[in-house]
Amino acid sequence: MRTLALLFFLSFTLQAAAGSHHVTIPEKPFENSHFAVIDSVSVHYRVWNAGLQHPRGKVLLIHGFCGSSFCWRNNYDALVAANYKVIAIDLPGFGYSGRNDKLNQSQSNRGRMIWELLDNIDGNDTTGWNIVGHSMGGGTAEAVALMNPARTRSLTIVDGMIFITNNNVNVTIVGLVNHPWYKKLLLSYTENNYLSFNKFRRELKGTYGFLPDTLTVNGYWEPLQIDGTAGTVVNLLANSREIQELNASGLSQFPVLVIWGKKDKTIRLKNGKKLKRKVPSVELKVIPDAYHMPMETHPEEFNGMLVEFLDRNNKW
Numbered sequence: 379m380r381t382l383a384l385l386f387f388l389s390f391t392l393q394a395a396a397g398s399h400h401v402t403i404p405e406k407p408f409e410n411s412h413f414a415v416i417d418s419v420s421v422h423y424r425v426w427n428a429g430l431q432h433p434r435g436k437v438l439l440i441h442g443f444c445g446s447s448f449c450w451r452n453n454y455d456a457l458v459a460a461n462y463k464v465i466a467i468d469l470p471g472f473g474y475s476g477r478n479d480k481l482n483q484s485q486s487n488r489g490r491m492i493w494e495l496l497d498n499i500d501g502n503d504t505t506g507w508n509i510v511g512h513s514m515g516g517g518t519a520e521a522v523a524l525m526n527p528a529r530t531r532s533l534t535i536v537d538g539m540i541f542i543t544n545n546n547v548n549v550t551i552v553g554l555v556n557h558p559w560y561k562k563l564l565l566s567y568t569e570n571n572y573l574s575f576n577k578f579r580r581e582l583k584g585t586y587g588f589l590p591d592t593l594t595v596n597g598y599w600e601p602l603q604i605d606g607t608a609g610t611v612v613n614l615l616a617n618s619r620e621i622q623e624l625n626a627s628g629l630s631q632f633p634v635l636v637i638w639g640k641k642d643k644t645i646r647l648k649n650g651k652k653l654k655r656k657v658p659s660v661e662l663k664v665i666p667d668a669y670h671m672p673m674e675t676h677p678e679e680f681n682g683m684l685v686e687f688l689d690r691n692n693k694w
Contacts, residue, residue: 435692442513446473473553477606639668
């Protein structure tokens with residue numbers, strides 16, 4: 379039954395990505411856009427406070443499934459005003475980063491790629507990073523922090539796909555998705571079925587708790603139209619074997635904040651509580667009226683929690 383449920387979820391997601399026909403990545407999606415090539419993949423990221431001489435700290439923002447740097451649009455200003463250098467990355471295969479349907483999409487491989495990107499950005503700067511991740515990106519952020527605790531100043535997970543150990547590959551699903559016939563069927567289904575804008579908007583209602591406006595839907599929708607997005611989505615299940623074993627017990631090495639929407643039905647609050655039981659030093663904060671996207675729907679409350687936590691752990 380779990381296999382069937384995952385396949386049903388995948389089929390919905392593929393419909394959401396199915397509009398990716400003949401759309402290419404723009405040369406400069408935003409004024410503060412940058413690109414770096416990691417493992418032959420062009421990785422898009424945005425930078426705020428790039429020229430700040432003495433930032434209070436450095437913050438990396440990692441989006442969730444089918445998201446992009448757009449997810450953090452209600453949070454940049456608060457972090458900039460608090461004198462942080464801020465970088466928001468588009469994970470490979472999403473946003474305006476390159477597509478590669480052969481790339482290992484495991485959390486630990488993403489973590490390795492992100493540290494390679496941060497090495498390029500840092501140069502001789504040895505200041506630790508404050509890693510922030512949402513949903514799928516919450517698991518990625520956890521992996522990033524655990525893979526290099528010496529360079530992690532703090533970790534914040536928002537309604538995240540967190541793990542106690544990162545052995546999350548379902549062999550049955552991987553085998554099925556990698557079967558040539560079924561993989562071809564999934565890709566064909568993706569290329570020939572288009573989920574309407576209005577239906578996609580209604581589906582987003584489950585993560586927001588209300589119908590988002592047209593501008594919000596467009597912010598998610600437009601990058602999903604880029605060629606190769608569908609292949610990326612299929613590849614998430616076909617190729618995600620972890621390259622490094624990780625255990626949540628290592629989170630006790632640095633400050634960790636977990637923020638959760640109490641009404642989240644996408645990834646439920648019990649997952650945050652489970653991590654808290656495993657690592658008692660974790661701070662767990664709940665936003666009562668929020669669903670899966672508290673940084674978007676409750677930015678004032680969310681930003682207050684995040685900035686207060688960062689300020690405590692980034693002393694000037």
